[in-house]
Amino acid sequence: AQKITQTQPGMFVQEKEAVTLDCTYDTSDQSYGLFWYKQPSSGEMIFLIYQGSYDEQNATEGRYSLNFQKARKSANLVISASQLGDSAMYFCAMRGTGTDSWGKLQFGAGTQVVVTP
């Protein structure tokens, strides 16, 4: 069975500072994908970044980067130069390739980020 753990229920960050959101996972699949989604107060789920388990380079998308440490089973999201619009709930998710896990996104509980001026 897959499991995603986000241990930070909420955090405050000052505008223009960087913030790291923690995510650890557990899976028996050899191949898997890791994702981060953003959910602002309006409710939609916005895809931010993806990391494949066999990707050697850490994924980056603009101000978002994923710090992937396979041996530690962690996939932390780093947001650089925070903006007020970054205030949202952030979800880490994993998609496996096993018979029971293919196609399924398993989500963590989320981390609420509030960016202050």
Added chain:
Amino acid sequence: DAGVIQSPRHEVTEMGQEVTLRCKPISGHNSLFWYRQTMMRGLELLIYFNNNVPIDDSGMPEDRFSAKMPNASFSTLKIQPSEPRDSAVYFCASSLRGEETQYFGPGTRLLVL
């Protein structure tokens, strides 16, 4: 290109009524997923389709829930009869098989009184 489209965006109904949620995936995507989000259980997958065929419905809570995908551009999630504990946000997502990322619709916020 248009993203995933869901309707209605909000639904308020009374216990015992039938509820039908609708989803139009991104054109060309051949995998479609229904998720439910609640405070207690977070985001959970209900069912997903590949090429209009249901692949895994193990997340469907009970027989009151059913989902169909009659063609590549339309899917429904039906609850009959609805109960207050079904109140949640229901998301539809789609992806292109072979690609990893699932793109979510805006969600339907359901309240069962």
